[in-house]
Amino acid sequence: DAGVIQSPRHEVTEMGQEVTLRCKPISGHNSLFWYRQTMMRGLELLIYFNNNVPIDDSGMPEDRFSAKMPNASFSTLKIQPSEPRDSAVYFCASRRELNQETQYFGPGTRLLVL
Amino acid sequence: SQQGEEDPQALSIQEGENATMNCSYKTSINNLQWYRQNSGRGLVHLILIRSNEREKHSGRLRVTLDTSKKSSSLLITASRAADTASYFCATDNDYKLSFGAGTTVTVRA
Numbered sequence: 462d463a464g465v466i467q468s469p470r471h472e473v474t475e476m477g478q479e480v481t482l483r484c485k486p487i488s489g490h491n492s493l494f495w496y497r498q499t500m501m502r503g504l505e506l507l508i509y510f511n512n513n514v515p516i517d518d519s520g521m522p523e524d525r526f527s528a529k530m531p532n533a534s535f536s537t538l539k540i541q542p543s544e545p546r547d548s549a550v551y552f553c554a555s556r557r558e559l560n561q562e563t564q565y566f567g568p569g570t571r572l573l574v575l
Numbered sequence: 576s577q578q579g580e581e582d583p584q585a586l587s588i589q590e591g592e593n594a595t596m597n598c599s600y601k602t603s604i605n606n607l608q609w610y611r612q613n614s615g616r617g618l619v620h621l622i623l624i625r626s627n628e629r630e631k632h633s634g635r636l637r638v639t640l641d642t643s644k645k646s647s648s649l650l651i652t653a654s655r656a657a658d659t660a661s662y663f664c665a666t667d668n669d670y671k672l673s674f675g676a677g678t679t680v681t682v683r684a
Contacts, residue, residue: 516670
């Protein structure tokens, strides 16, 4: 199993640009989570999906952030327009079922907004 | 928002020694999990302890849970250089994981 796949691994962009982060969960996993990690705030849950449906997006910081899961094998997290304070490592994680406890994390996307 | 808080923030030990870190949390939980993060990498699940369990072992790891004190501890015995990483506790309630700030462990050769 390839594990959770995220792309790109690194992204450097300028303030105001649109950023799209991608995630492919582990095959057969029905739940997908997006997290953001910063030194100041630690690991924060942004949004999670179950069976491709967003269940809780209360962690999404602003309307500039949006996430989609068009099918069971792909999700995107978009930031438009990006700001320097969005600089962080963004992790995607998947879980077999919503109530199956172990989450499997991807390697993360390190985002730097200049 | 962070639910768990780890203590200490950082720990430096000699190879072969034991490492102990603690986690406190605020609300009721279904279970508590510990994850490891190596520098620049994603998180790896280590062990899970349910709210009705008091102690659990996995290899060199020992986890305790005291729901009355809302606290947990992770013990790594006979540490190795490869154990150098950040360790996070995460409380699981209503299917969401809430992570603490982590304990950074450095194992000196």
